[in-house]
Amino acid sequence: MLKTYQYPKFAYQRPPELSLSENRIAKRYPVIVVGAGPVGLACAIDLKQQGIDCLLIDEDDTVSIGSRGVCYAKRTLEIFDRLNMGDDVVKRGVSWQRGRTFFRNDEVYHFNLLAESGHERPAMINLQQYHLEEILQRRAAQAQVDMRWRQKVIAVDHQSVDVDKYARTVQLQVESPDGVYELSCDWLVVADGARSSIRRMMGLDVEGKIFTDRFLIADVVMQADFPSERWFWFDPPFHRNQSVLLHRQADKVWRIDFQLGWDADPDEEKKPERVIPRIQAMLGEQHSFELEWVSVYTFQCRRMLSFRHGPVLFVGDAAHQVSPFGARGANSGIQDADNLAWKLARVVKDQSPERLLDSYDHERVCAADENILNSTRSTDFITPKSSVSRVFRNATLDLANHFPFARSMVNSGRLSLPTHYLDSSLNTADLPSDHFACVLYPGSPMCDAPIMVNGQSSWLLRSFDGRFVLLFVKGDEVSEQVVNSEAMKQWIESANIHLITIDLLQQPRASNDQDPLIKTRLDLQPGNCWLMRPDQHLAARFRQAALDPLIKAFERATGQTEQPSIASPLASPLASSTASSTAGGFSSKQRPSQKSDALSKGLIVEPNFKDFDTPVLRDYQGNDRFYDMLINAHRNLSDDASSALNARLLLLLANHIGDVSVLQQAIEAAQTIQPSTSYKE
Numbered sequence: 001m002l003k004t005y006q007y008p009k010f011a012y013q014r015p016p017e018l019s020l021s022e023n024r025i026a027k028r029y030p031v032i033v034v035g036a037g038p039v040g041l042a043c044a045i046d047l048k049q050q051g052i053d054c055l056l057i058d059e060d061d062t063v064s065i066g067s068r069g070v071c072y073a074k075r076t077l078e079i080f081d082r083l084n085m086g087d088d089v090v091k092r093g094v095s096w097q098r099g100r101t102f103f104r105n106d107e108v109y110h111f112n113l114l115a116e117s118g119h120e121r122p123a124m125i126n127l128q129q130y131h132l133e134e135i136l137q138r139r140a141a142q143a144q145v146d147m148r149w150r151q152k153v154i155a156v157d158h159q160s161v162d163v164d165k166y167a168r169t170v171q172l173q174v175e176s177p178d179g180v181y182e183l184s185c186d187w188l189v190v191a192d193g194a195r196s197s198i199r200r201m202m203g204l205d206v207e208g209k210i211f212t213d214r215f216l217i218a219d220v221v222m223q224a225d226f227p228s229e230r231w232f233w234f235d236p237p238f239h240r241n242q243s244v245l246l247h248r249q250a251d252k253v254w255r256i257d258f259q260l261g262w263d264a265d266p267d268e269e270k271k272p273e274r275v276i277p278r279i280q281a282m283l284g285e286q287h288s289f290e291l292e293w294v295s296v297y298t299f300q301c302r303r304m305l306s307f308r309h310g311p312v313l314f315v316g317d318a319a320h321q322v323s324p325f326g327a328r329g330a331n332s333g334i335q336d337a338d339n340l341a342w343k344l345a346r347v348v349k350d351q352s353p354e355r356l357l358d359s360y361d362h363e364r365v366c367a368a369d370e371n372i373l374n375s376t377r378s379t380d381f382i383t384p385k386s387s388v389s390r391v392f393r394n395a396t397l398d399l400a401n402h403f404p405f406a407r408s409m410v411n412s413g414r415l416s417l418p419t420h421y422l423d424s425s426l427n428t429a430d431l432p433s434d435h436f437a438c439v440l441y442p443g444s445p446m447c448d449a450p451i452m453v454n455g456q457s458s459w460l461l462r463s464f465d466g467r468f469v470l471l472f473v474k475g476d477e478v479s480e481q482v483v484n485s486e487a488m489k490q491w492i493e494s495a496n497i498h499l500i501t502i503d504l505l506q507q508p509r510a511s512n513d514q515d516p517l518i519k520t521r522l523d524l525q526p527g528n529c530w531l532m533r534p535d536q537h538l539a540a541r542f543r544q545a546a547l548d549p550l551i552k553a554f555e556r557a558t559g560q561t562e563q564p565s566i567a568s569p570l571a572s573p574l575a576s577s578t579a580s581s582t583a584g585g586f587s588s589k590q591r592p593s594q595k596s597d598a599l600s601k602g603l604i605v606e607p608n609f610k611d612f613d614t615p616v617l618r619d620y621q622g623n624d625r626f627y628d629m630l631i632n633a634h635r636n637l638s639d640d641a642s643s644a645l646n647a648r649l650l651l652l653l654a655n656h657i658g659d660v661s662v663l664q665q666a667i668e669a670a671q672t673i674q675p676s677t678s679y680k681e
C-alpha cells in the first residue's frame with residue numbers, strides 16, 4: 001500500500017474464445033500486443049489511432065507496482081502529444097531542466113538540458129511510472145483499444161515462424177482465470193518486459209553486460225522546498241564512497257537512489273531501521289518524511305540481436321535493457337513503439353511491403369546500441385569496477401572542481417535523447433546543391449518551434465497529425481506553382497499526406513530583430529519542402545519543390561522501393577562544423593569557468609574534443625568516447641602495467657603537444673589539485 005497512490009484494478013472479462021460453440025472459428029487479429037506496460041500501451045494506442053484493430057493482453061490487472069521509471073524526456077512527451085495524452089502527463093508530472101552534480105560537499109558542475117526557449121514541452125518531466133501507466137491506460141480505453149487483463153501468454157507457436165520466416169500467422173496459448181484458450185494473429189508485438197517469457201519461449205538470446213552493483217530506491221513523502229532539479233552526489237559526506245541521486249516526483253514524493261555496492265544484503269538494506277538513518281543523514285533533522293516505497297535493484301545493459309523475427313516484433317524492455325542512469329528505458333521503449341506503429345499499420349493495410357518492418361529492426365537496433373553505449377559509460381563512471389578506472393574517475397572529479405573541460409567528462413548519466421536515424425534506408429539524402437545549415441539531417445527527429453498557420457498560433461510538432469507531413473514554405477513562385485498543381489494535389493490526396501504551408505513573414509520571432517525561430521532552426525527559405533514521416537522523423541527535404549523527387553522520397557520512406565542504407569551525412573566535413581547545442585543539451589558556453597582564468601593562457605581548460613559522433617545535441621560524445629577508450633586500454637592490467645601505460649601515454653601526448661610552456665602549465669595545474677583519497681578502496 002502506498003500513502004499517495006491507490007493501485008487501480010482493471011476488470012477481467014471472460015474471453016469470448018472460451019464461449020465459442022464448436023464449429024465457430026475464433027477471430028484472427030491483425031495485431032496482438034502482449035504486455036500493457038508503458039511500451040505495449042503506447043504501441044496499442046498508436047496502432048488504434050492508425051486505424052488498426054489490435055488486441056492488448058496483460059497477465060496482470062493493474063499498473064506497475066512500486067518505484068521504477070521516473071524521468072520522461074521531451075521527445076517522449078512529444079510522442080504522447082501525438083497520442084493525445086501529452087497534456088495529462090505534463091500536468092501530472094514535475095517539469096525540470098537543470099541538474100547539479102556534487103563531489104563531496106562541492107558542486108562540480110551543473111547543466112541545463114534546454115537552455116533556449118521556444119519549445120512547447122520541457123526537457124524532462126518526473127512522474128512515478130504507475131501514474132504514467134494509468135494515464136496511458138485511460139487514453140487506451142478512450143481510444144477503444146481492446147484490452148484484456150489477467151491473460152497470460154503461456155505458449156507461442158513459433159514453429160511456423162521458424163519454418164517459414166515470413167509466415168504471417170502466430171498462434172498464442174493464453175491462460176485466463178476461466179481456462180486456457182488460443183488466439184491467432186497476423187502480427188505479434190512483444191512488450192512483455194525485461195524477463196520476456198515470449199523471448200524465452202522462442203529460444204532467442206539477449207547479449208550484453210550485467211553490472212555487479214546494487215542500488216537502494218527510497219521513495220519518501222515530504223514537504224521540502226528543494227528546487228525541481230536532478231541532484232547527483234559522488235562520495236557525499238552522508239553516504240561515503242558511494243553515489244546518491246535525488247529526484248522530485250508528483251504528490252510531494254521524492255525519489256532517492258543510494259548506491260550500495262555489490263556486497264550489500266538486499267533484504268537487510270530494505271529494512272526501515274537501515275533505510276531511515278540513511279535518509280536522515282542526507283536530509284538533516286529539519287526535514288521530516290514518511291517512507292513510501294523501498295526496494296533494491298541491480299541492472300543490465302543488453303539487447304536482442306534482432307528485434308524482428310518474421311511476424312514477431314519485440315519492443316521496449318523485452319528487446320533491450322539499460323541501467324537507469326540516463327532514463328533511457330521507458331523513453332527508448334516508447335520511441336520503439338513510435339517507430340513501429342506507423343510501419344506496421346501500413347503493412348497491415350497493404351500500403352507498404354513487409355520489408356518496411358526491417359527498417360524498424362535496423363533503426364531501433366541502432367537506437368538501442370546508442371542507449372546501451374551511453375548507459376554503460378555512465379554506469380562505468382558512477383560505479384568504477386577496477387582500481388585504475390576509479391583513479392581516473394576520481395581524477396576527473398578533482399579536476400572538475402577547477403577546470404571546465406573535466407566537468408564535461410563527469411558522467412553522472414547522459415539523459416535520454418532521441419536517436420537520429422542517419423543511415424536509415426528510408427532516408428533520401430540531401431541534394432549536393434541543397435545545403436541546410438542546421439543540426440537536423442534526413443533521419444533526424446523534427447525539432448519543435450512556435451508557428452502560425454492560417455492565423456492560428458500553434459507548435460510545429462502539434463500540427464503534425466500522425467500522417468506523412470509535407471511542410472512547404474511559401475514565397476517562391478516556381479515552388480508554389482508546383483505545390484498548387486493538379487498533379488501535386490492528386491499525389492498528396494492519394495498518398496494521404498498532410499500539407500502544412502508556412503509563411504515565413506508571419507512566423508513568431510524571439511524578438512523583432514531576429515528571424516522566426518522555425519526559420520533559424522530548420523534553415524528555411526521560401527520554396528523549401530520537408531517531408532516528415534508519421535513518427536516526425538525527417539525523410540527528405542528540398543530547397544525547391546518538385547513532384548518527382550518528392551514521390552521518390554515518399555516511396556523510399558514507405559519501403560516501396562528497395563534501397564540500401566544511405567551513408568550517414570556525418571561522414572562529411574560539414575557535420576562537425578555545424579555541431580551546436582542550439583536545440584538543447586549541455587552547452588559548454590554556459591558552464592561556469594571559475595578558477596580557470598589564471599591557467600587559461602596557453603593551456604586549454606575549456607572542453608576541447610572535436611570528434612562528435614553526431615552533431616546534434618551531443619556535446620559530450622568526444623569526451624565520453626575518449627574516456628571509454630582510456631578505461632578499456634587499462635582493462636585487465638595490473639597496477640604496475642597501468643602505471644607504465646599511463647607514463648607512455650603521457651610522453652606520447654606531451655610530444656604531440658610539443659609546447660613546453662603549455663606542458664609546464666599542465667604540470668602545475670595537476671600539482672595544485674589535492675587528490676581525493678577517500679575513494680580509494
Ligand SMILES: Cc1cc2nc3c(=O)[nH]c(=O)nc-3n(C[C@H](O)[C@H](O)[C@H](O)COP(=O)(O)OP(=O)(O)OC[C@H]3O[C@@H](n4cnc5c(N)ncnc54)[C@H](O)[C@@H]3O)c2cc1C
Pocket residue numbers: 034035036037038039040057058059060064067068069070071072129151152153154191192193194196197198217297315316317318324327328329330331332333
Ligand atoms: C529503478 C528503475 C528506474 C527507472 N527509471 C527510468 C526512468 O527514469 N525513465 C525511463 O524511461 N525508464 C526508467 N526505467 C525503466 C522502465 O521502468 C522500463 O524501461 C519500462 O518499464 C519498460 O516498459 P515495458 O512496457 O517494455 O515493460 P514492462 O513495464 O516491464 O511491462 C511488461 C508488461 O508485460 C506483462 N507481461 C509479462 N509477461 C507476460 C505474459 N506472458 N503474458 C501477458 N503479459 C505479460 C507484465 O504484466 C507487464 O505489464 C527504470 C527502471 C528501474 C528498474
